[in-house]
Amino acid sequence: MKATNIKDPEYFHKVVDCQYACPAHTPVPEYIRLIAAEKYTEAFMINWESNVFPGILGRTCDRPCEPACRRGRVEEEPVAICRLKRVAADNKGEVKHLMPKIPKEKNGKKIALIGGGPASLTVARDLAPLGYEIHLYDEWKKGGGMMRTQIPAFRLPETVLDEEVDYILDMGIHTHFNTYVKSMKEILEKDYDAIFVGTGAPKGRDLSIPGREEGDENIHIGIDFLAGVAFEHIKKVGKKVIVLGGGNTAMDCCRTSRRLGGKEVTVVVRSPFKDMKASPWEIEDAQREDIPIFNNMPPKEFVVENGKLKGVLFGKVRAEYDENGKRTLIPTDEPDVFIECDDVMIAIGQDNAFPWIERDIGLELGKWDLPVLNKETFQSTIPKVFFGGDAAFGPENIITAVAHGHQAAISIHKFCQGRNVSDRPLPMTNLVSQKMGIHEWIYDSPVVDDMRYKVPHESNAVALKDRLVEVELGFDEDLGFKEAQRCLNCDVQTVFNTSRCIECDACVDICPTSCITFTNNGEEEEIRVRLNAPAENLTQDLYVSDLLPTTRVMVKDEDVCLHCGLCAERCPTAAWDMQKYLYNVTKAEQC
Secondary structure, three states, rough: OOOOOOOOOHHHHOOHHHHHHOOOOOOHHHHHHHHHOOOOOOOOHHHHHOOOOOOHHHHHHOOOOOHHHHHOOOOOOOHHHHHHHHHHHOOOOOOOOOOOOOOOOOOOEEEEEEEOOOHHHHHHHHHHHHHHHEEEEEEOOOOOHHHHOOOOOOOOOOOHHHHHHHHHHOOOEEEEEOOOOOOOOHHHHHOEEEHHHEEOOOOOOOOOOOOOOOOOHEEEEEHHHHHHHHHOOOOOOEEEEEOOOOOOHHHHHHHHHHHHHEEEEEOOOOHHHHOOOHHHHHHHHHHHHOOEOHHHHHHHHEEEEEEEEEEEOOOOEEEEEEEOOOEEEEEEEOOOOEEEOEEEEEHHHHEEOOOOEEEEEOOOOOOHHOOOOOOOOOOOOOOEEEEEOHHHHHHOOOOHHHHHHHHHHHHHHHHOOOOOOOOOOOHHHHEOOOOOOOOOEEOOOOOOOOOOOOEEEOOHHHHOOOOOOOOOOOOOOOHHHHHHOOOOOOOOOEEHHHHHHHHOOOOOOOOHOEEEEEEEEEHHHHHHHHOOOOOOOOOEEEEOOOOOOOOEEEEEEEEEEEOOOHHHHOOOOOOOOEHHHHEEEHHHOOO
């Protein structure tokens, strides 16, 4: 194997698993250390620079960072990264003065943002400080997009949503609320230098089975139902409610129904429980509220009698999987099951919908009616039109929309300045030694053995009476500190200096996970199996040194290293050093 090039900015980035997995690449260990030091405002601002909505995401993020967390690879649950984000948001001080100043004199360029969700708001947050005149259009009376219309208040209080949306809108954004854009052609004819489309995936999928039309009055599309509740157009449901679907929207629909008068709320999913798309914690919260989930039951008919919905008839299936994991649902020939209900919520997925984009203006739409885009620049076939969030590549989540917004803002900035939008900026990185003394480090290196702390919840007796009562109470400062201490500081890297190594193997002896090996070089496949502990995770790299005097090489399995610093403390020649690696994705303001 060749010696590892640690100057490649992506090498150590990949080792910081949580940050690497985050679509916006938030510096997770950095802000968690600040929380442990009770520097909540600083932790909030580090989040705000990357993910824009710390308080919102601290409650609602899909948490792609947590399955990647190194803690989960040492027989423990991952660090509660998402909930720690909320700790920073809940305990921060005044932050408005820390946010970018907006120039009074604009740069002469006007940008239109279609849709007021997280992607559009991120574009506004990045471009307003550069002097752009920003106009945001949204059909609702407030900003936030799907964060406002599809996330119930018991998960995301309106006060938190308003605060973080207003941080951006207060940057001098020209808002056009209660305005549905009916024509892209009309927008193109206005004097905008660039247009960003962040309209989400606003079309809930329907279910075409017998009885759908006859029972229409009591059969609701899930995302429309949630929007109706959010804006108080819907204030009650029947006592018996069936929710069809196994995603997060279905979980929100069933829990909302419980709060609007549903006494018997049932979730029915056509797939097995393990294939449900809802986040595990969302399923747990629904079950905590005594909502049963029935699986392997596809709906066959809405039963309507004398114009009144009576219930739903379900078949029964079992799942079979081929060698590629593709699932087929096979009827079991068991008797159909009838479940009585007053209302049905259909939450089986969402699609993009662009009825307002004319098909004769040169903006090409492809499969699934999605725009044809450059996946790196988010530029459409009309050069001055850009897309992001769910509107770009289909339904994802808030943090992905934020990541799209940052990158689209770079493209819009370059486009408006007449520069090449394909010339993407490199991230900003550095490596800084954490040495204070021979055996002392700036960072808190001991590895605690605490298990993951549970987040307190409001009681059902209180929560189910009012849809505005927040269910998760979040960590207090004490629990936040304890959970923050579980972080392994994966951004503090073990940096090896070949010229200082005397091959004494002291680091090998002291390493608690046997991740360091001195061995003869070879091909990666066979080296992985002859290390002190076989390196079985092929997605994480091996750190390989230059040849040592004995012609051996040092090989470290980055996958199981705890970043504890024991190798550097034990080394008699300081061949190992602990160096903090900072990786920041470049934003439009640095271009």
